[in-house]
Amino acid sequence: xxxxxxxxxxxxxxxxxxxEKTYRRGGEDIRVLQxxxxxxxxxxxxxxxxxxxxxxxxxxxxxxxxxVPSAGSITVDGDEITHMSGSKLTQWRAxxxxxxxxxxxxxxxxxxFQNVELPLLLTKLSGAQRRKHVETALSVVGLANxxxxxxxxxxxxxxxxxxxxxxxxxxxxxxxxxxxxGDLDRKSADEIMALIEELVGKxxxxxxxxxxxxxxxxxxxxxxxxxxxxxxxxxKIEPGVAAGGVR
Amino acid sequence: MxxxxxxxxxxxxxxxxxILTIGSFAIALVLFTFLAVVNSAFNRGIxxxxxxxxxxxxxIGLIQTMPISYGDKVRAxxxxxxxxxxxxFGGVYQDEKNFFPQFAIDPENHxxxxxxxxxxxxxxxxxxxxxxxxxxxxxxxxxxxxKVGDRIPIKNALYGATKTWEFNxxxxxxxxxxxxxxxxxxxxxxNFDENVPAAVKSTAGWYILKLDSPDDAVRVxxxxxxxxxxxxxxxxxxxxxxxxAGFAKQFGNIEFLIITIGSVVFFTLLLVxxxxxxxxxxxxxxELAVLKAIGLTDRTVLxxxxxxxxMIAFIGGVLGLLLAWASIPVISxxxxxxxxxxxxxxTMLSLGLVFAIFVGMVSGLLPGIGAMRMRVxxxxxxx
Numbered sequence: 001x002x003x004x005x006x007x008x009x010x011x012x013x014x015x016x017x018x019x020e021k022t023y024r025r026g027g028e029d030i031r032v033l034q035x036x037x038x039x040x041x042x043x044x045x046x047x048x049x050x051x052x053x054x055x056x057x058x059x060x061x062x063x064x065x066x067x068v069p070s071a072g073s074i075t076v077d078g079d080e081i082t083h084m085s086g087s088k089l090t091q092w093r094a095x096x097x098x099x100x101x102x103x104x105x106x107x108x109x110x111x112x113f114q115n116v117e118l119p120l121l122l123t124k125l126s127g128a129q130r131r132k133h134v135e136t137a138l139s140v141v142g143l144a145n146x147x148x149x150x151x152x153x154x155x156x157x158x159x160x161x162x163x164x165x166x167x168x169x170x171x172x173x174x175x176x177x178x179x180x181x182g183d184l185d186r187k188s189a190d191e192i193m194a195l196i197e198e199l200v201g202k203x204x205x206x207x208x209x210x211x212x213x214x215x216x217x218x219x220x221x222x223x224x225x226x227x228x229x230x231x232x233x234x235x236k237i238e239p240g241v242a243a244g245g246v247r
Numbered sequence: 248m249x250x251x252x253x254x255x256x257x258x259x260x261x262x263x264x265x266i267l268t269i270g271s272f273a274i275a276l277v278l279f280t281f282l283a284v285v286n287s288a289f290n291r292g293i294x295x296x297x298x299x300x301x302x303x304x305x306x307i308g309l310i311q312t313m314p315i316s317y318g319d320k321v322r323a324x325x326x327x328x329x330x331x332x333x334x335x336f337g338g339v340y341q342d343e344k345n346f347f348p349q350f351a352i353d354p355e356n357h358x359x360x361x362x363x364x365x366x367x368x369x370x371x372x373x374x375x376x377x378x379x380x381x382x383x384x385x386x387x388x389x390x391x392x393x394k395v396g397d398r399i400p401i402k403n404a405l406y407g408a409t410k411t412w413e414f415n416x417x418x419x420x421x422x423x424x425x426x427x428x429x430x431x432x433x434x435x436x437x438n439f440d441e442n443v444p445a446a447v448k449s450t451a452g453w454y455i456l457k458l459d460s461p462d463d464a465v466r467v468x469x470x471x472x473x474x475x476x477x478x479x480x481x482x483x484x485x486x487x488x489x490x491x492a493g494f495a496k497q498f499g500n501i502e503f504l505i506i507t508i509g510s511v512v513f514f515t516l517l518l519v520x521x522x523x524x525x526x527x528x529x530x531x532x533x534e535l536a537v538l539k540a541i542g543l544t545d546r547t548v549l550x551x552x553x554x555x556x557x558m559i560a561f562i563g564g565v566l567g568l569l570l571a572w573a574s575i576p577v578i579s580x581x582x583x584x585x586x587x588x589x590x591x592x593x594t595m596l597s598l599g600l601v602f603a604i605f606v607g608m609v610s611g612l613l614p615g616i617g618a619m620r621m622r623v624x625x626x627x628x629x630x
Binding site for chain 1: 249250252253256257259260533534536537538539540541542543544545622623624627
């Protein structure tokens, strides 16, 4: 269950309390996130929506340990990440977070197999164990027969599948998706969303996703809107703000 | 090394740029090695000089002579073991381009003072008995295709009217060390003394002393110079290495020239490789950000950039050294007579490679630190 009121039972997988992020631009402080609360349970699939500049990606970066908040705390699976040092946070990311980006961001000179293997190079797994994990991940995304292809030899949808395989190969605690279908046509976007749904439904993954697309957001269990730096459940926002089928 | 595939893949990502960078590295290293070899050639005399040998020259200059009687006087000084004298000949073999140093030597003591020159006893004994005899260094003999028993005509215009001196090649000497001077040509001082004008007779160009102990060098040198002070032929006595250094300086400040050119090469190389690495890292900002996002530490990212720069340097360095190794003997032959023999030693090759890798590391440092400090969030925002 997803809550934004800060009244969670303390057992949620992800607990965000009083999160603030302020940027300083041109001598002016811009508060992107304001005392934001969030509780996400294991196996939840949450979509974040909101206008450009509302802080969706900032929130995702903070949840993924890529950025540090100005105030507040983020606790994931019992680990409070907001006070971790840079190197500890890097290790934490490697173990707990799978990233899926809009632009795929695959290494063009590596094959699909080698791209997916990258996160495992940071583990103590042997070559044979790594191979097994990579093959499994690529099978899950339906690209077992394309593992020796380079990104340029794949379609956009296939590239995004490789990105998803890379994100899940190390079996992270949760997945963060930043506009995962933003660069895809509708058919490919549907396929990718079906795959993410499968990861949630079949494999019990927890997924937090930022999207502009209401159709994509509609496939999440919960859709939250970022407004003026705070999260609002889609059902509670005024008509016209979240047009088109959000729950 | 789990990241080797990533490193190699990145290395060969832009093949033309890689080839050009490696090429510039290789050419620069050839130039750098050539300069080092030239410097070494000029300093070789200093490096191989005996610590227990002194050289006496006329205080006015090397081309001024001294009386032959100085030899006996010097020999009487305590601490002096052997004394021998040389005289510059300055002849021409067939063509002026065929330069090699020729000396009139004293067969009685020369071998005692210079034990590092190796000559078979039989050849040496033939030379001692033959007043028209000569000994040539192995390099010079090889250069002109001389064999023991050959008659060697050398034209000379320094001592009276131009005349061709005929010598019998009685022996060929080698040196203990491969980089020793094997270019000299020696003939008997007696032959020289009997055939030069009266003004040159009974003179020595310079004396070489072998001491009982190198510790005596300062005392003996001071004694000799004091002994001949205020005479018509004042002397300047110094260690063989100081003499060799002074001789090398006659060609100008070679070392300064070489260091200056070398520094320019070094910094140009740094800029070229640094620029290549900077562009390469910049092009991969998003990829590096992703690598950091999935858990690569800042240090690992720095390590990846440095390794890549060092590999470019290593490949360029090996290529450059191979080119130098192949071309320096050819250049040395082409410059015979103008420069001392150019020898590329294993030490120089090793130092060249270390230098190349060092340049690679330094050039990768700035882009590497940039990649290390890069914030993932900022980098991804730029994509």
